[in-house]
Amino acid sequence: MKSYLNQLKEATQYINEKITIKPTLGLVLGSGLGDLSDEITEKVEINYSDIPHFPVPTVKGHDGKLVCGILQGKKVIAMKGRFHYYEGYDLEKSVFGIRVMKLLGINKVIITNAAGGVNLDFEEGMLMIITDHIGLFAPSTLRGENLEEFGPRFPDMTFAYDKEFIKIANNHVNDINIPVKKGVYAFYRGPNFETPSEIKALRILGTDAVGMSTVPEVIAANHASMRVLGISCITNMAAGVEQKKLTHQEVMDTTTRVKSDFIKFVKNIIGEL
Ligand code: HPA
Numbered sequence: 001m002k003s004y005l006n007q008l009k010e011a012t013q014y015i016n017e018k019i020t021i022k023p024t025l026g027l028v029l030g031s032g033l034g035d036l037s038d039e040i041t042e043k044v045e046i047n048y049s050d051i052p053h054f055p056v057p058t059v060k061g062h063d064g065k066l067v068c069g070i071l072q073g074k075k076v077i078a079m080k081g082r083f084h085y086y087e088g089y090d091l092e093k094s095v096f097g098i099r100v101m102k103l104l105g106i107n108k109v110i111i112t113n114a115a116g117g118v119n120l121d122f123e124e125g126m127l128m129i130i131t132d133h134i135g136l137f138a139p140s141t142l143r144g145e146n147l148e149e150f151g152p153r154f155p156d157m158t159f160a161y162d163k164e165f166i167k168i169a170n171n172h173v174n175d176i177n178i179p180v181k182k183g184v185y186a187f188y189r190g191p192n193f194e195t196p197s198e199i200k201a202l203r204i205l206g207t208d209a210v211g212m213s214t215v216p217e218v219i220a221a222n223h224a225s226m227r228v229l230g231i232s233c234i235t236n237m238a239a240g241v242e243q244k245k246l247t248h249q250e251v252m253d254t255t256t257r258v259k260s261d262f263i264k265f266v267k268n269i270i271g272e273l
Helices: 004-018 034-039 096-103 163-170 196-204 215-223 248-270
Strands: 025-029 041-047 065-071 074-080 108-117 127-134 180-187 209-211 227-237
Touching: 004 041, 004 065, 004 096, 025 034, 025 096, 025 248, 034 065, 034 074, 034 248, 074 096, 096 215, 108 215, 108 248, 127 163, 127 248, 163 180, 163 227, 163 248, 180 215, 209 227, 215 227, 227 248
Parallel strands: 025 074, 025 108, 108 227, 127 180, 180 209
Antiparallel strands: 041 065, 065 074, 108 209, 127 227
16 A cells, blocks of 8 residues: 555646646635635636545535635635545544645635534534644544655644734724624534533633544644634534534534634635735
8 A cells, every 4th residue: 555645746747737826825724615716717626536536525514525616816725525534434534624735735724613502602503713722632544654745753832823814814903793702712522512511621621612523633834834813603502501412403504604704814814815
């Protein structure tokens, strides 16, 4: 079998042969935000399944394609559909797309997700600009042999979420009709939702929102010296906050309800990155 690095290089070469512009900004479109890719013009779409070695997502609401073109005057490539730890991918495979972006020459990335609100001041349907994360409860995506081509063995995570990007995003909070707060995102392995006691524990640790993605990607992006902006859509209050069960349907219903504001927010930010 080809080495992981060679797989990344082959995938990158395949994409480079298809795309007509050289993207400078990467987008990882989480649940519900996939429609943002419809607004990309001069676009070239590539199915993940056609790209050598590229993984294919298994979750409802997660398409599987790269969309490359122009958005808000910027050259972008969007991952419509991502790879979650809970789907069972090897850690390395789950961040394949981020590393391919790096090999395409991209150094800035916007990573979005759906998340549960842990902060009791939050409400369903708002957005959260991620200021930091807690990823203590799952192995790092950098576990195993270090890929020196991307970054050092022990990468710093002090500024995992780019301070200037957070400031730019913060300047746009009044552009939309839903509240936008800032906060800390905690990674949960999934696929089951958390228990109420796990949510209480996460709250004590300083968590504002919890989800099953993003952190592995942000670690790989930081390792590769990529600047990251992370934005969560609070699709539900986390387990135990309200006396009701959580469902994936609720997550999808909320993303559908707020997606036009979410898309507008991200588009306005892209114009300035
Ligand atoms: N927990 C974990 N992941 C999630 C949630 C949640 O409550 N909502 C959306 N993704």
